[in-house]
Amino acid sequence: MVKIIFGLAVLFTSFFMFVNSPPVLAAAPDGSGPWADSVVSTNQGLTLNGQPVSSFYPLRSNPSSALGVAENDTTEGNFYSLGFGGSMVLQFDNPISNGVVLVEATNPEYPFERVQVELSDDNLIWHYAGTVVQDGYVAMPRTVSCARYVRLTDISHPANFADPDADGYDVDGVMATDGTSCGGSGVTPSPTLTGTIVPTPTDVPDDSSASSNDGGNRGAPICPDLKPGTPTLIAVSYKNSTTAVLDWTKVPGANNYMISYGLQTGNYIYGVAQTGDVTHYEVGNLAPNVKYYFIVYALNNCQPSDPTSELSSDPGPITGYGIGGAEPTVLADTGDSVTTITDVSVGTLAAISLGYLLKKRFI
Ligand SMILES: [Ca+2]
Ligand SMILES: [Ca+2]
Numbered sequence: 001m002v003k004i005i006f007g008l009a010v011l012f013t014s015f016f017m018f019v020n021s022p023p024v025l026a027a028a029p030d031g032s033g034p035w036a037d038s039v040v041s042t043n044q045g046l047t048l049n050g051q052p053v054s055s056f057y058p059l060r061s062n063p064s065s066a067l068g069v070a071e072n073d074t075t076e077g078n079f080y081s082l083g084f085g086g087s088m089v090l091q092f093d094n095p096i097s098n099g100v101v102l103v104e105a106t107n108p109e110y111p112f113e114r115v116q117v118e119l120s121d122d123n124l125i126w127h128y129a130g131t132v133v134q135d136g137y138v139a140m141p142r143t144v145s146c147a148r149y150v151r152l153t154d155i156s157h158p159a160n161f162a163d164p165d166a167d168g169y170d171v172d173g174v175m176a177t178d179g180t181s182c183g184g185s186g187v188t189p190s191p192t193l194t195g196t197i198v199p200t201p202t203d204v205p206d207d208s209s210a211s212s213n214d215g216g217n218r219g220a221p222i223c224p225d226l227k228p229g230t231p232t233l234i235a236v237s238y239k240n241s242t243t244a245v246l247d248w249t250k251v252p253g254a255n256n257y258m259i260s261y262g263l264q265t266g267n268y269i270y271g272v273a274q275t276g277d278v279t280h281y282e283v284g285n286l287a288p289n290v291k292y293y294f295i296v297y298a299l300n301n302c303q304p305s306d307p308t309s310e311l312s313s314d315p316g317p318i319t320g321y322g323i324g325g326a327e328p329t330v331l332a333d334t335g336d337s338v339t340t341i342t343d344v345s346v347g348t349l350a351a352i353s354l355g356y357l358l359k360k361r362f363i
């Protein structure tokens with residue numbers, strides 16, 4: 001009898017160990033490569049029911065799982081769960097000069113988890129870059145031109161989750177989209193360029209049904225969508241001295257758009273990674289009396305279009321239209337100006353260029 005009990009105990013223990021300890025080796029830091037290289041600090045939050053994440057998911061509590069090339073899968077041990085309100089600081093050996101892409105372990109059937117992204121060049125002064133739901137891109141804040149640190153803070157809404165073990169945003173990997181040109185010929189932010197880009201549309205309650213357009217391609221490592229057509233950037237005008245208003249044409253098959261802009265023609269150092277499925281967007285927090293140059297891309301689930309032609313805009317009077325050669329008559333409201341997220345799982349150019357499938361099944 002004792003042997004039987006012992007045998008059962010061994011069997012149970014073996015099974016328990018098996019299901020909790022799959023043979024996973026997370027990616028290693030890639031040094032001068034674009035991915036994160038070391039963990040500076042962590043402050044893991046709690047699960048929805050107030051328990052340490054490690055008590056339920058020890059394999060999701062190893063911060064080094066966020067280093068190196070994202071595995072881009074749903075394997076336990078390949079990502080770090082921040083916990084609600086939790087944070088982590090990652091350091092890069094390579095410089096960050098053009099924003100970062102986040103890869104999350106994602107389950108489309110699970111309520112969306114959200115993270116705030118900040119960048120720093122010294123781990124002391126932090127610059128808000130934006131927020132990301134699932135996979136996504138944040139542009140370089142205008143207040144910093146070259147960073148080495150990324151701070152991620154979970155800002156998921158607990159009220160959107162029913163699972164008591166919900167554990168916040170899951171960091172698989174973080175990649176600099178360009179780490180080769182720091183200190184180069186890029187525009188040096190002027191002291192007058194205070195404030196930050198606000199690329200994140202109005203926060204909306206998480207809705208897992210928003211990801212129902214997977215089209216049965218879950219798990220497929222390819223993009224099922226054709227490259228979207230190129231929109232036309234119709235007009236850039238000024239709503240006030242610090243807010244530019246962009247209007248462009250809708251592209252069939254696209255479900256999101258991206259705005260890039262900068263202070264010199266052809267040099268787009270700022271951006272709004274995801275406007276949502278709209279044709280009208282207001283870019284705020286611009287420096288007053290500064291001329292900006294804008295382009296727009298259409299996005300589908302995994303590919304960007306070619307960019308539009310560039311339009312520039314001099315800051316004009318509050319009621320001024322027609323800047324940049326645009327005709328006031330084309331600026332009628334489209335009704336799409338509410339910038340809620342309609343497909344938050346759309347990824348970014350960089351993620352797309354890596355061939356990542358942006359929707360995965362996991363929490
Ligand atoms: Ca690296
Ligand atoms: Ca999670």
Ligand SMILES: [Ca+2]
Nearest residue numbers: 065071078172
């Ligand atoms: Ca990983």
